[in-house]
Amino acid sequence: MIDDMLRTPEAIRDAERWTAHNYHPLPVVVSSAEGSWLTDVDGRRYLDCLAGYSALNFGHRHPTLIAAAHAQLDRLTLTSRAFIHDQFADFCRELAELCRKDLVLPMNTGAEAVETGIKVARKWGYQVKGVAPGQANIVVAEGNFHGRTTTIVSFSTDPDARADFGPYTPGFTVVPYGDLAALAAAIDENTVAVLLEPIQGEQGVVVPPEGYLPGVRRVCTERNVLFIADEIQSGLGRTGDTFACDHEGVTPDMYLLGKALGGGIVPVSAVAANVDVLGVLRPGQHGSTFGGNPLACAVATEVVRLLATGEFQRRSTELGARLHAGLRSLVGRGLLAVRGRGLWAGLDIDPTLMSGREACERLAERGVLAKDTHGATIRLAPPLVITEEEIDHAVAQLAAVLAG
Structure with a gap:
């Protein structure tokens, strides 16, 4: 046909x-x-x-983004994070300001941002919250889509994404999306984070019940658990606010960003959080060869500036x-x-x-x-x-x- x-x-x-x-x-x-x-x-x-x-x-x-890419291609494309380049600080600062956070960690793909968020949450749990070594767990939702790495598909409920890719990574508890009582009941002394999409994209653009996200924020604060918002699809203007969480006045402890951040030109992702969270990382503990490269930063900085206009x-x-x-x-x-x-x-x-x-x-x-x-x-x-x-x-x- x-x-x-x-x-x-x-x-x-x-x-x-x-x-x-x-x-x-x-x-x-x-x-x-x-x-x-x-x-x-x-x-x-x-x-x-x-x-x-x-x-x-x-x-x-987009002409502004294409111009930024062309200009940067004529100057410098890659250094690795072994050196600082002249596009890096502006990007990190302007994205941090857009997110109302202290720090930004640039990566490449959305899955990398999610993996980074998981690692940071676990490290925060051990070093700050005092969870016993090897016992950290993260609460996630049914119907989630956070990427396709081995760790991420370990807590997927989509058979196509998960089946035949085991053995699976432990440390995740799955609860129904939109059910605040189930989420609260799943949190225990070893829970370090709740990882959610404010709107579930792959599941069919599922919007949670009104009051759910504020309830998650409240429970996470009361139980000393990080609230991680995966805004890789929902963020950066898609829903009518900069972030989907903004619609209910909710600020998570950590934003996971990607997709639109690269302006449709280069893969760019980032994790944004305050220093008490992202500050647990030390040199050599996490990184990426291409994360925060000059070309990516040049384009993504212009993306942030487009969003800053509203x-x-x-x-x-x-x-x-x-x-x-x-x-x-x-x-x-x-x-x-x-x-x-x-x-x-x-x-x-x-x-x-x-x-x-x-x-x-x-x-x-x-x-x-x-x-x-x-x-x-x-x-x-x-x-x-x-x-x-x-x-x-x-x-x-x-x-x-x-x-x-």
Whole structure:
């Protein structure tokens, strides 16, 4: 079906021939992009409603970010952390200020940020809280998605992510997402942290009940446990605030950031916390060859400066309201439910009509790209530079798909 719209399916066959099948991409071969739009090898344009799982919050090839990357490429790209480079301090300071924290530790990928958060929390537990050696545990939520390393999949509840990758790393307790009583009951004298997504992205853009995040903050404070917020997908303007936690006035002890921090150009992640937490690290105890490299810092500093204007948070709030209003009009017309916040939505399609994969294939035929998850659910996360007209176009194409 969808092969008919491509005149060069050999590019897809070649990709499948030479690549391990860890993804199941839509059969679209992209060759260029600008703003909210992608162009394939045959010149057909697609409205990008995935934005690289939020890595492209500022759209494709944002001119400010591209200019920063070009300028840095002409000067210096890598030193390793064996030396200090001239982009490092500005990035760390400006990101720390955005997060309202003392310190920043730059890494590369979101999974690295999560691994860093886990290591720091355990070290804090032993050195500051006084947990017995080797006994630290971290409370996490069902339906979580924090990455794909061996340690992280050890506490995943997704069989596809977890099965056949054992033996698994101990030290994690899984509780239902949104259940404050269960979370509080799981904390004991050896608990060093609670690790949560303020909104669960991979699970289908699941927003927790009102009051849940403030309750988690209160329980963590009362029980001397770190609250770690994984804002890798939800942060940096996606939900209409700088961080998803901001919607309920909650400040975690540690932010885990990534994806949009690299501006869609380079992989950049970071952990932000105060000195009483991140200060437990000493030289040689944790690091990364490419973490905080000059090119990454140059681009990410401009990302932080774009966010500091508040423009993209406002766009997400205003345009997100338009997106959700349009999507809610389709409930009962092929959609069972709509969830989300800002320019981020999870849509449950009536499974008697089609699967999420089928819906995404049909949307692609109509020039709109989105991503399915967990059967009949699809996610929309367009770049924050999307326009009102483009939002209306995406909703209209979805309506046409649902109408058959």
